[in-house]
Each structure stands twice: as C-alpha cells, then as structure tokens.
Amino acid sequence: MTRRFYGANLTGPRMAKAAATTTDSAEIEKFQAMAAEWWDPNGKFKPLHMLNPCRLDYITSQIAAEFDRDLSAARPFEGLRILDIGCGGGLLSEPMARLGADVVGADAAERNIPVAQVHAEAQGLKIDYRHTTAEALVDAGETFDAILNMEVVEHVSDPLAFLTACHDLLKPGGLMTCSTINRNPKSFAMAIVGAEYVMRWLPKGTHEWSKFITPDELYGLLQQAGLDPVDRKGFVFNPIGWSWQLSAKDLSVNYVTTSLRR
C-alpha cells in the first residue's frame, strides 16, 4: 500500500515540468483527470481510500494528544506546521489542511505535485506541494511540528538515512507517525500475493518483500535516527464491516508507529 510507488508508476501521459500555474489548459485538464483518478473512492486507489479513515484516526489522535488539541474544535491543528512526506495526490495533506494545519506536501515523483495542487485548489485548500525529498528539505533548513511518514520507508534505498533526515526536520518536541509493512509469511501472503496478485488492489511488483521491516527493526532504526518511539498499532482489515481498524495487538501486516524528537 504505497502512495509513493503509485505516483511513480501512474501510466498516464508524461507530465511536462510545468506546475499547475501553467497557462496550458490541455495540461491542466490532464492534471484534473489524474486528480479525479487519485480521489475516486472506487477507482485505482480504492485500497488507500479504504485505509484512509483508519490512518487519519491514528494520526489525528496522536497529534491531538501530543499538542493538547481538542478534535471537536473547528480548526484544532491551527498553528501546527506539518510535513506529509510522499504526499501522492494529497490524501493526507488535505485533511490536515482542513483541520487548520500549515501543510507542506512533498513527493519525489514530480508528476504528483500538479495533480495534488489542482485538487487542493478545487477544494479551496491552501497546501504547499513540492517536488522534493526529505534530505533536500533538511538542506533548506525547514522544520516541522509533525511529520506524516506513511507507507514510504519500505520503498527507500537507505531507511536509516531517510529516518535521520526526518529527525532533523522535526522541531524539538515534534512528532512523527511512520507506517509500513511487517516482514513475515503472513505479510508476504497478504501484501504481495493477496493485494498485488489476487485482489489486484496494487500493481504487481509494488513491493519487495525483503524491504519490509518488522516493528522491532523499525523501533531500532527510529532510535538510531535519534527519535524516541512511543506507540505502535496494527491496521487490521475487518472483512465483515469491510473497513480497517486499529489494533493494539495485531501488527502482523500493516502497522503504524509514533515517535518523538525530545
């Protein structure tokens, strides 16, 4: 379940380098068509849309608890600067902006940026989408109160370097949620055989099983990066309600962690 991969593998027409501010209306129409595809709850990204409420429940409750915010308020995340790394079409950036946060959405896949931009603009949301990487943001001296690092770490070549960059991007007292896929026979069966081959939820070759990370390994990497892991939960699919739920016990396939920069 990867946003970054999706972005890099959309089989649509190749996007020119221009952003959504281009005057070329044919180009904008292409971006709009791709945005419509990203945001169609029953389309290509259906599994991500199904997982999204569960991911958002976790992210919002962790941020609210850490920064003492009341989620029933109109704009509870007002004043918080949040980075959505691997933002794809903006499935997490938009909710954060709606909750009042100042959001930077970053994606290494260039073509995702104008697509996310046209959709956010159509929603009347202001989001700073950038074609960049965590390392480049560190070099630019950017800092954030919170980082959403969701379904990215299993796709990077050097997870420790990536997580260290994330650490450097957090302000002291900042929080990062990081989700990925466990490495065991069940996750192999579910994420690769099930999701890619049987259900065809994901394109074949989306995942490399050897890159999957166990929760203990991720905790170790987070600590080596200088972060303090404080929470871990599983995302479990409930076939009866046909929806995802958080589980304190079952981290066997998809799971999420929270860590702090002290």
Add this chain to the structure above:
Amino acid sequence: MDNARKAHIFTPVTQYDTDIVIAGGGLNGLTMALALTAGGFAVTVVDPVKKKTRANAKFDGRSYALSIASKHVLTALGVWDQIADPQSILEIKVTDGRAGEAPSPLMLAFDHAEIEEGPMGFMVEDRRLRPALLAATKAAGITQLDGDSVAGSTAALSGITVQLGSGKSLNARLLIACDGKTSQIAQRAGIKRTGWNYDQTSLVCAIEHEKPHNSVAHQYFMPAGPLAILPLAGNRVSIVWTERSNNAAAIQAMGDADYLNVLAPRFGDFLGDIKLAGDRFTYPLALSIAERFVDDRLALVGDAAHAVHPIAGQGLNAGLKDIAALAEVLTDARRRGEDIGRADVLARYQRWRRFDTTALALATDTFNKLFSNDNSAIRLVRDLGLGITNAVPGLRRRFIREAAGLTGDLPRLARGKAL
C-alpha cells in the same frame, strides 16, 4: 463527463454560507439540525412550512410511540426534558380480533419487566414534541429560513450550491433532504423508489375514557387493518385505526357521534365510557423506499429515504436512527479532516442504515399482510404464532428489545452517549 460539467466541478466553492443545508423543518429536519449543531456544524434549515403553522397545536394530530433508542437521541440533544406529558408504555398486548367478537384467547403480552431499560417505550403527542423541538432549535441559534424551499442544487468537488424558491442561493458542503416520502430532492437527483400504496387509511384520534389505561398499549389485528390503542397522559388514549380506504373516507365523513358508534364495538368496553378528546385525522398508508440514500453531496433522511407502514409506529423511530447515524458519520469525518460531502463518507451512512430500514419495511409489510386478513387458516396460524411467541420468554424478550429499538449496531446518540 462533458467539459462544462468538468469545468464546473473543479471550480472551487470558496465561501460557504453554511456547512449543511437541511431541506424540511418537520420532526426529522429539526432533530437533524440539533444533532449536527451538537457535532459542531453550522446548519441552515429551509422549511416550506411557516413557523407559525408548525407552532399551531392542531397542525398534526398524531402521537408517536417512541422507542427507548429514540428517547436516548432526544435526551442527548436536550429535547426530551422539554416534552410535556410523555406517557410510559409499561405493557403491550397484541390480540387477534374481529369487529363485534370477543378477542382471541391466544394473546401476546410484552411486559417492560422483561428488559432492564425500564418502560418499553413512550407515547409522545406531536403537539408536545413539535414545540419542544422548535424551542431547542431556537435556543441553539440555528438559522431557519421558513416559507422558502429548495428548488435545485449543483454539486461541485468542493461543495454544493443550493438554489431556493425565493431566488436566493446557499453554498454548503452537503445537502440533507428531510422533505418527506414524496421528496422532490430525491426525485431531482434521479433516485428511484420502490413501494406501493395499500388500499388502507389510518383514522387517528384521541379519546377520553372513564377507567385508567394502566400504561398498557393494545394492538388488535382486525381483518381491515390493525387498531392500536396507545396510552396518553391522564385518562386519554390515542387511537390509530386502519380501514380500507373507501370505508375510512366514509367513517371520516360521519359526525362525531356516529364515528364513535363505529369505533366503540371495535374498541371494547375495558376503558368504560369514551368520548372524543380532539380533532380527527386520516393518513393514507404507503410503503416507499429510496433505492439509494445518498447522491453527490446529498443524503436522504427519514421518510425521504424510507416511508414505512406505520403499523408499529416505527417511522419516526427509524428517522431518529438515521439522524443519529448520519450525525455520527459526519462528525467523525470532520474530526479526522475528511470532506464531509465526499462519496465515501456518505457511503458509510448508507451502509449503516439501508439494510436496517429495508428489512424493517419488509417486515412491517409482511406483518400487515399476515394480519389484515380474514382467511380462517391464516387466522389460525397467526393465533398459534402469537401464542407460541408468548409462551417462549427468550423469543418474547427479543421482540421487546427490537420494539424498544435496542438491537443492531446503535449510533452513539441512540445509546444515550454524546456525539
């Protein structure tokens, strides 16, 4: 998708006049408005009926048998304590009857002592419930545009523009239709309905009587349709008496004395002398279910989604469950930063309510067909059924919990909890 439509959906609605427009200011519309306000939304109610008319005591002569779950919803919204004279129902007696004959000896009795939640339900008069809801909406500062109606709407990616009959228009994130079983909004959205008319009409009146009703509700199954005797505050009962439509029209046309003469033999003498305690009303029965409860930035609630045969008084109870479920889905979505009008958010509401209401509609329909029948074989079977149900405490308890609205996946408000 044509280009004009595509261009339109990408044009952002940037200024919202309100979060949610509610079409219809009846019981469902007002309760929906209160629930969403409690969930932190700004709402605007558009009601074709003038507030002055709604406040008129004679506007609607009905009484409602509210389930425990419905009471929970109204309590959580601060309305319940403002309703004058709610009457507890402590026992329900169901009997197979035929005009002018003694009731069948096999009788089904439901007693509140079999469930721990207290009374099985409450009788509330429309003329008491309506002012309580109007006062609560006013106290909550909810914007109400009365004497105006929703004439059309256009959905975009970021919101919906609702055109009003007065020529005004409102930008919102979502439109909720509480405009009844002939919902124009559902029709305009191209939502088809399944259903049929029964050749039956309910005659409704309140009766004053000599002897106390002891908080017992009675339901007699007569060949033409059911007769319900439902306790109200004091020595009064609400009568819901269903007849073939042509008979009902003839009875309704009679003077009060003749009307009572027709009613009395069906009624029996267990309450002593009876007399009319208010106006008489008629309501034709029909079953009508929308094939979808949602569309682009639109949700249907109450009778707009499902008008059921009012045989068990489940219409308003089902509406209040819709309201509790939709308010919960929308409040949760807002708290996690989702766009509340998105198709996948609205689909959660439809998934939650559609199966439940369709099952209820079909069950009440079957029940009515089974009981509005004078065939002696069917009569024997149903009498045995009533007797068996009565004899098996587990089965009876299950029926009581069902009638009290305490089964199924209950929304937080219907469990008496905050949103």
